[in-house]
Amino acid sequence: MTFKKYEGSTFQLLSEVVSKAMEMASINSREIDGLLFTIIPGTFDGKANVHFPSFQLSSFLGIKPKYIDVIDYGGPSALTMIYRAFKLIEAGEIETALCVVGGKGSFLRENRVTADSVDKFYNISLTPFDEFFRVYEDMNPVTDYALVAKRHGKLFGTTDEQRAMIAVNQRKNAMDNDKAIYKNPITVKDVLSSRMVSDPLRLLEIVYPVDGFHAFIVSKHQRNSNLRPIRIDFYGEAHWTEMPTEWKDIVYTPTVESSKGVNLEKIDAYELYDSFTITVLLEIEDIGLAEKGKGGKFVENTDTTYRGEIPINTGGGSLNVGQPAFMSGGVILEEALLQLNDMAKGHQVKGANRVLVNGIGGWNRGHAVTMVLEGE
Amino acid sequence: MFDKIKEEYLSLMEKEKLPYTKCKTCGYVFFYPRDFCPKCNSRDLEVKISEGKGKVFSFTKFQGKKGETIYGIVELIEGFRMYANIFGDVDIGDEVVVSFINDSGRKIPVFKKK
Ligand SMILES: [Zn+2]
Numbered sequence: 459m460t461f462k463k464y465e466g467s468t469f470q471l472l473s474e475v476v477s478k479a480m481e482m483a484s485i486n487s488r489e490i491d492g493l494l495f496t497i498i499p500g501t502f503d504g505k506a507n508v509h510f511p512s513f514q515l516s517s518f519l520g521i522k523p524k525y526i527d528v529i530d531y532g533g534p535s536a537l538t539m540i541y542r543a544f545k546l547i548e549a550g551e552i553e554t555a556l557c558v559v560g561g562k563g564s565f566l567r568e569n570r571v572t573a574d575s576v577d578k579f580y581n582i583s584l585t586p587f588d589e590f591f592r593v594y595e596d597m598n599p600v601t602d603y604a605l606v607a608k609r610h611g612k613l614f615g616t617t618d619e620q621r622a623m624i625a626v627n628q629r630k631n632a633m634d635n636d637k638a639i640y641k642n643p644i645t646v647k648d649v650l651s652s653r654m655v656s657d658p659l660r661l662l663e664i665v666y667p668v669d670g671f672h673a674f675i676v677s678k679h680q681r682n683s684n685l686r687p688i689r690i691d692f693y694g695e696a697h698w699t700e701m702p703t704e705w706k707d708i709v710y711t712p713t714v715e716s717s718k719g720v721n722l723e724k725i726d727a728y729e730l731y732d733s734f735t736i737t738v739l740l741e742i743e744d745i746g747l748a749e750k751g752k753g754g755k756f757v758e759n760t761d762t763t764y765r766g767e768i769p770i771n772t773g774g775g776s777l778n779v780g781q782p783a784f785m786s787g788g789v790i791l792e793e794a795l796l797q798l799n800d801m802a803k804g805h806q807v808k809g810a811n812r813v814l815v816n817g818i819g820g821w822n823r824g825h826a827v828t829m830v831l832e833g834e
Numbered sequence: 835m836f837d838k839i840k841e842e843y844l845s846l847m848e849k850e851k852l853p854y855t856k857c858k859t860c861g862y863v864f865f866y867p868r869d870f871c872p873k874c875n876s877r878d879l880e881v882k883i884s885e886g887k888g889k890v891f892s893f894t895k896f897q898g899k900k901g902e903t904i905y906g907i908v909e910l911i912e913g914f915r916m917y918a919n920i921f922g923d924v925d926i927g928d929e930v931v932v933s934f935i936n937d938s939g940r941k942i943p944v945f946k947k948k
Contacts, residue, residue: 586836587866589844593942594919595898596905604894605907612892612926656896701866703907703915708892 460670460780460789462639463564468503469518472671476519476556479673484682485554487520490675492546492555494527496535499576501561501783506580515558525552532573533731533819534695534827535559536672536787541693541829543676554677561783563667572667573784574598574821584821591701597656599733600664602823604656606708607736611658613709614751618658621735622649623757625662625777628732630763632774634804639668640778663735668780672788674795686799691812692720692830702822711818712826713744720828722746726810727797728768729790731817732775741816742770745828764805772797773805787817798833835869835877842881843867850934852884852943854914865916886932887911888945890924908945922947 459475480486493516502508508515512526525546529535536559543555566572571579575598577588585591596602610616626646632638644662652661680687696715702708722745730741739753747768748756762770773779773793776786796802797810810833817827839855846853856863859876870877893906904920908930920930921944930945 586868587840589840590866591917593937594905594917594944595903596917597896597898601894601896601905604896605892605905608894609892609926656894658894700872701917703891703917704864704866704872708907 460637460639460668460782462668462780464562464669468501468562471562471669472515472558472560473519475560475671476558476673479556479675482683482685483675483677485675485677488522490521490554490556491523492525492527492543492552493521493523493558494529494539494543494555495558496529496532496539496785497561498530498532498573498784499582500566500571500573500580501563503562504565506576506582519556521556525555531817531820531825531827533733533785533787534817534825535785535819536674536791537815537817537827537829538695540674540676540791541690544690547676547678553679554675557674557676558671559782559785559788560671562669563781563783564669566784567667572599574602599823600656600659602702603734603736604659606740607658607734609707610709610736610739614754616739616751616754618650619646620754620758621658621663621739622646624735624738624762625649627757627762628771628775628777631772631805632778635773635778636803638774638778639666639780640774659734659736663777665733665776665781665786667784668782670780670782670788672782672792674791687834688795688798688831689834690829691832692828694718694720695825695827698824709740709750711740711744711823713741713816713818713828716826717745717816717828720745720814720830722814725812725814725830726769727764727772727794727807727813728770729772729775729794729813729815730770731786731790731819732771732777733781733786733819735777737818738770738775741818745814745816764802764807769807772807773802785819787819790815790817794831798831836867839867839869839879839881844940846881846883847934847941847943850941852886852910852932853881854884854910854912855879856882863912863914865914882912884910884912884932887948888930890920890926890928890930891915892926893920893924906945918944920945920947
């Protein structure tokens with residue numbers, strides 16, 4: 459559930475979302491014995507941090523977990539939570555897990571900072587070498603991804619128009635999605651005439667931070683739920699823990715590694731992390747839909763709408779749904795599950811049975827998770 | 835060791851010199867201070883002074899607090915890369931040189947078009 463601005467408290471919003479998820483899964487909070495979550499600074503009622511969130515969240519939701527896990531990869535956390543919940547259930551450690559990701563984006567948004575620049579609002583340190591890194595004027599993560607887009611253009615001739623195509627096609631997918639906040643059709647020209655935020659990235663290429671949570675319940679019991687049993691057909695994660703300046707080049711992401719060995723043959727839809735248009739372009743290359751440098755040509759020549767040959771971000775992605783608390787992982791995972799349950803009203807890929815979800819994020823976009831979900 | 839390297843970096847910067855670290859075991863060079871070599875894990879490191887000359891690896895322009903601002907990555911001739919603000923109308927591949935500005939009571943390295 460996402461809102462441009464939710465007027466109640468973050469805890470109230472959390473409660474609403476979790477109640478709805480429990481209802482869909484036909485279960486009550488006492489049947490949950492595993493809690494996995496992600497919280498990033500500044501997204502809980504404007505406070506820098508929730509004090510001991512493992513306790514506060516369990517206590518507030520009335521959960522008595524046997525297992526608690528905090529995953530802080532930012533963007534891709536949602537995917538890892540689901541995977542670990544599956545593994546815990548498989549191992550017999552727990553029976554039912556609640557996975558929660560989100561918070562409020564509006565507070566930091568209104569104070570003109572992001573999750574990557576909270577140090578400019580709260581008196582907190584972000585890295586061991588802030589003195590040599592956080593002293594510069596930036597607008598991360600926008601400026602950081604702008605550096606990537608700029609270099610991608612210089613090395614491979616990728617054009618602004620090609621990146622704009624990604625925003626245009628995702629908007630087509632969003633037009634009939636109830637969850638989307640942006641639904642009116644846009645053209646390449648609209649994208650290219652929107653405000654330049656950080657050259658070459660323009661306003662319509664950048665996610666809008668919103669308030670919202672996603673709650674996913676993973677259980678070994680079907681109960682009275684009519685949701686389809688789902689299995690994880692592929693899972694990979696990779697962590698590039700050096701600064702991007704020390705990577706071979708900034709035009710690669712750890713997705714190169716997390717997606718190694720994935721079979722793209724029978725994928726019906728791709729839900730690719732879309733903090734920016736360039737993020738999607740990088741993933742198209744790094745998962746192997748196109749060679750490195752050919753992502754621009756790929757988006758130019760491929761119908762990526764939900765009715766097209768290679769559907770990408772079938773519900774419009776977080777570019778159109780909004781990015782809850784600076785993390786898009788919940789948005790893309792929810793869309794994948796809706797597709798697999800034939801519940802993606804107005805943007806359903808016919809007979810979707812295998813969906814690839816890819817997340818990138820965390821500090822310095824150093825974490826990537828690739829997952830293929832399949833209906834049983 | 836880490837604190838010592840950091841201190842050395844800071845005092846060199848106060849003298850308007852740009853430090854970097856070189857691994858004495860494998861020769862790898864890097865900017866962000868750590869007390870081990872990220873390539874070979876050796877702890878035999880030395881802090882060196884860069885000539886301060888390099889090329890723009892990538893850059894972006896945005897509206898900062900004082901108008902148009904450039905943030906970028908510079909690749910120094912010694913082989914390491916670092917984030918910094920850049921001054922002047924640059925493109926990727928352009929030659930830049932280090933320069934120091936006063937910021938909150940200390941000197942920080944930025945780059946200018948050559
Ligand atoms: Zn070494």
